[in-house]
Amino acid sequence: MGNRNVLWMKWKSYIGITAIVIAMTIVLHPLEAAFDMVNIALVFLLPVLLSASLWGFRPALYAAVLSVLAFDFFFIPPRLSFTVADLRYLISFAVYLSVAALTASLSSRLKHQLLLSKQREAHTAVLYELSRELGAVTDLQSLIDSVSLQVSKTIGSEIAVFLPDEQNRLKLYLPSNAASNWGQREEGQAIARLVLNHNEAAGFGTETLRDDPGQYAPLRADNRIYGVLAVNLGGRTAEFGPEQQRLLEALTDLTASAIARMKLMEEARIAHLTAESERLRTAILDSVSHELRTPLAAIIGSATSLIEGDRLFSGEDRMELLQTIREGALRMNRLVQNLLGMVQLESGMLKLKRNWCDVEDLIGVALAQVKEFQQHRQIRVKLPDEVPLLVGDEVLLEQMLVNVVSNAIKYSSDSSVIDIVVRTSGDRLILTVTDRGVGLEEKEYDRIFDKFYRAKSSKNVTGTGLGLAICRGIAELHGGSISASPNEPQGTVITIALPLPTREDSNPDIIES
Amino acid sequence: MSDHGARILVIDDEPQIRKLLKVTLQAHKYSIYEASTGEEGVLQASLQMPDLIVLDLGLPDLSGMEVLSRIREWSHVPILVLTAKDREEDKIAALDGGADDYVTKPFGMGELVARIRVALRHAAKSANEPQLQFGELTIDLAQRIVELRGERVKLTPTEYDLLRILASNAGKVVTQRQLLQQVWGSQHTESDSHYLRVYIGHLRKKLEEDSTQPKFIVTEPGIGYRFLSRD
Numbered sequence: 001m002g003n004r005n006v007l008w009m010k011w012k013s014y015i016g017i018t019a020i021v022i023a024m025t026i027v028l029h030p031l032e033a034a035f036d037m038v039n040i041a042l043v044f045l046l047p048v049l050l051s052a053s054l055w056g057f058r059p060a061l062y063a064a065v066l067s068v069l070a071f072d073f074f075f076i077p078p079r080l081s082f083t084v085a086d087l088r089y090l091i092s093f094a095v096y097l098s099v100a101a102l103t104a105s106l107s108s109r110l111k112h113q114l115l116l117s118k119q120r121e122a123h124t125a126v127l128y129e130l131s132r133e134l135g136a137v138t139d140l141q142s143l144i145d146s147v148s149l150q151v152s153k154t155i156g157s158e159i160a161v162f163l164p165d166e167q168n169r170l171k172l173y174l175p176s177n178a179a180s181n182w183g184q185r186e187e188g189q190a191i192a193r194l195v196l197n198h199n200e201a202a203g204f205g206t207e208t209l210r211d212d213p214g215q216y217a218p219l220r221a222d223n224r225i226y227g228v229l230a231v232n233l234g235g236r237t238a239e240f241g242p243e244q245q246r247l248l249e250a251l252t253d254l255t256a257s258a259i260a261r262m263k264l265m266e267e268a269r270i271a272h273l274t275a276e277s278e279r280l281r282t283a284i285l286d287s288v289s290h291e292l293r294t295p296l297a298a299i300i301g302s303a304t305s306l307i308e309g310d311r312l313f314s315g316e317d318r319m320e321l322l323q324t325i326r327e328g329a330l331r332m333n334r335l336v337q338n339l340l341g342m343v344q345l346e347s348g349m350l351k352l353k354r355n356w357c358d359v360e361d362l363i364g365v366a367l368a369q370v371k372e373f374q375q376h377r378q379i380r381v382k383l384p385d386e387v388p389l390l391v392g393d394e395v396l397l398e399q400m401l402v403n404v405v406s407n408a409i410k411y412s413s414d415s416s417v418i419d420i421v422v423r424t425s426g427d428r429l430i431l432t433v434t435d436r437g438v439g440l441e442e443k444e445y446d447r448i449f450d451k452f453y454r455a456k457s458s459k460n461v462t463g464t465g466l467g468l469a470i471c472r473g474i475a476e477l478h479g480g481s482i483s484a485s486p487n488e489p490q491g492t493v494i495t496i497a498l499p500l501p502t503r504e505d506s507n508p509d510i511i512e513s
Numbered sequence: 514m515s516d517h518g519a520r521i522l523v524i525d526d527e528p529q530i531r532k533l534l535k536v537t538l539q540a541h542k543y544s545i546y547e548a549s550t551g552e553e554g555v556l557q558a559s560l561q562m563p564d565l566i567v568l569d570l571g572l573p574d575l576s577g578m579e580v581l582s583r584i585r586e587w588s589h590v591p592i593l594v595l596t597a598k599d600r601e602e603d604k605i606a607a608l609d610g611g612a613d614d615y616v617t618k619p620f621g622m623g624e625l626v627a628r629i630r631v632a633l634r635h636a637a638k639s640a641n642e643p644q645l646q647f648g649e650l651t652i653d654l655a656q657r658i659v660e661l662r663g664e665r666v667k668l669t670p671t672e673y674d675l676l677r678i679l680a681s682n683a684g685k686v687v688t689q690r691q692l693l694q695q696v697w698g699s700q701h702t703e704s705d706s707h708y709l710r711v712y713i714g715h716l717r718k719k720l721e722e723d724s725t726q727p728k729f730i731v732t733e734p735g736i737g738y739r740f741l742s743r744d
Contacts, residue, residue, distance in 0.1 A: 333619055353601075353735070356707045358714055361732045364725040381725045389710055395601055395735040 013055035017063045020047045025070045032075060041096060044071050048100040052107035060104030068093050123247045126154050130251065134258035141176060143262065147255050148175035151231060155244055158182055162192040163227035182232045191216045192228040199225055204233045205245060219256035226259045283452035287464045291335045295328030338466040345473035352477050353393040359422055359429065360387045362394060366401035376415040383422050388429060391501045392478045400474040403467040404433045404494050410461055412437030412491065428497045436491040445484045519633055522546045522563035524554030524580060526573050534567060537622045551575025555583050565633055569595045570603050578606060585611040591632035601735040608688045615686065631684030645680050647742060650729065652680050661720060671696060672716050679730060683742035686733050713738065
């Protein structure tokens with residue numbers, strides 16, 4: 001279809017020229033007496049100029065020859081014959097032809113240059129657009145999709161990208177809207193492997209395997225090859241010129257540097273992750289081994305003393321040793337519970353129940369749990385007149401509250417005041433727990449919710465650094481958040497924000513009063 | 514107390530736990546029978562006819578639930594289940610499946626003994642006491658009158674029903690489903706659990722001095738409510 005169209009365009013110019021020359025001859029013929037021969041000759045330059053500017057060099061040359069022939073045949077004596085009586089006319093013809101040729105070549109070159117500069121402008125725009133797009137993408141698939149879009153817009157071809165994986169096996173990536181399965185053919189893998197190994201383009205338009213319809217170029221950036229870009233040029237051999245080749249190379253370079261950037265980002269991320277998991281592992285080992293061994297030592301020590309030295313101890317001593325055993329065991333129990341909680345939260349094993357929860361009730365349960373070690377600290381609770389119900393997992397929410405309140409107790413002095421305040425703000429329920437304890441360093445307010453992070457000021461207080469991490473997990477599971485901020489003049493405020501039920505959840509006010 | 518000398522069957526596969534229960538409960542003057550598997554437990558229950566059964570839900574052969582339902586087929590003996598902390602579903606299933614109460618592992622012996630006493634007392638109690646007395650709170654079941662410190666407390670019919678069910682099971686946990694079923698009937702819906710929260714809230718406001726530190730109706734998170742009875 002395309003080829004026939006081009007052919008028709010070509011022939012159209014020649015037919016047009018022939019028609020113009022015939023028309024001019026018919027018009028000029030009767031005027032021959034009125035005009036001088038030179039004038040007519042000059043008029044015959046017109047079709048040459050016209051076709052040079054419209055159709056290019058060859059049609060212009062054809063116009064010149066045709067015009068000379070028509071001029072000779074119809075106007076130069078003897079008429080209606082190609083014979084030339086006056087030989088001087090031959091010189092005129094030669095001059096005419098050279099003028100025509102020169103004009104034609106100048107004009108067509110101008111036209112060509114215009115075309116080229118238009119094309120360059122288009123190519124620059126394409127490259128600019130692509131580089132802007134590639135700057136924004138962060139995943140491989142959208143990168144390949146962007147490149148594919150631009151290549152199909154400018155060159156009209158489909159692409160495939162080959163990237164080596166960790167084992168240096170080539171993996172094929174296709175644009176998500178790949179129209180054909182061209183990228184999947186077997187030769188592709190082999191040629192891409194060749195390109196990768198020799199660091200040279202292969203396939204159509206190159207020195208190697210030029211019969212292949214695809215062009216395979218290495219994706220090279222900073223002296224490193226990241227993969228191979230394959231472009232299907234099958235059936236476009238005619239239109240694919242040096243200008244397209246240059247554009248393709250520029251597109252390849254852009255793709256290469258985008259992939260390089262992505263690879264570097266990925267590598268940095270992995271390095272960071274490795275360092276982070278290394279830090280976590282150490283922290284877990286330190287924390288768990290310390291937190292397990294200390295109470296174990298106390299339990300084993302006390303129990304052994306009681307068994308071995310039964311008669312040495314007074315009743316009071318014995319009670320003290322027994323209490324040590326109990327405390328140690330309770331501490332281990334808390335640790336196991338926290339570890340299990342963390343594992344459940346992280347593994348996604350936890351199925352969140354969505355029950356109606358009364359915040360007042362949750363606070364009550366939490367306060368009952370901390371009662372034993374609250375000692376003389378005063379815990380004040382301030383609730384709004386109407387405490388809204390929440391939808392959530394009451395056991396988890398209670399655990400979160402217990403953890404937060406326990407922390408407030410742990411890090412504040414005996415007989416200080418702890419405030420629990422509940423209020424609503426828009427579609428959230430805000431619960432704050434304020435202590436007047438040791439507080440935190442400025443940069444620690446975010447970090448205390450990290451797993452196994454322990455605040456500097458808490459080194460001499462036992463703990464695993466899991467409690468608040470679990471709280472954050474629970475809050476986020478409920479679509480809420482938890483944060484810490486300093487309290488004036490001293491201490492810490494923990495703020496928990498939980499979403500209030502939406503209108504569909506609740507069906508209020510059908511309560512008898 | 515009349516429960517002294519009661520016979521208790523312990524069904525648990527962990528020898529350490531059985532030993533602990535045996536030593537402690539014998540010290541409290543109970544006679545103890547042991548079973549280490551579910552099958553043996555069901556058999557012992559029928560042979561010994563114990564006054565109470567302590568059943569661990571995590572057994573190796575039969576599931577604790579299976580043991581529970583097999584015993585419930587023919588016996589109303591009070592059954593206390595032992596469960597791990599984070600198994601709310603198991604607790605609810607056991608309670609709705611006929612268990613009388615639960616104790617979470619690890620437990621203090623004081624707590625276990627208190628639960629055993631409550632369960633034994635409920636089993637021994639004659640059904641119709643016209644009046645319930647809890648410290649300053651009096652509930653007249655015949656006349657549907659509630660008095661706190663001698664003053665009449667005005668309750669709506671639903672609030673009264675809730676209080677009556679909780680108080681007549683004093684010391685025992687009552688699951689949300691049991692409450693919903695007994696107050697709202699078997700056609701209760703999901704949204705009724707919303708009202709349950711609200712009514713319990715109202716009830717506490719009327720009965721408790723500080724509803725964040727309730728003295729009568731305490732919440733068992735994820736399970737239900739327990740009316741505290743002080744001996």
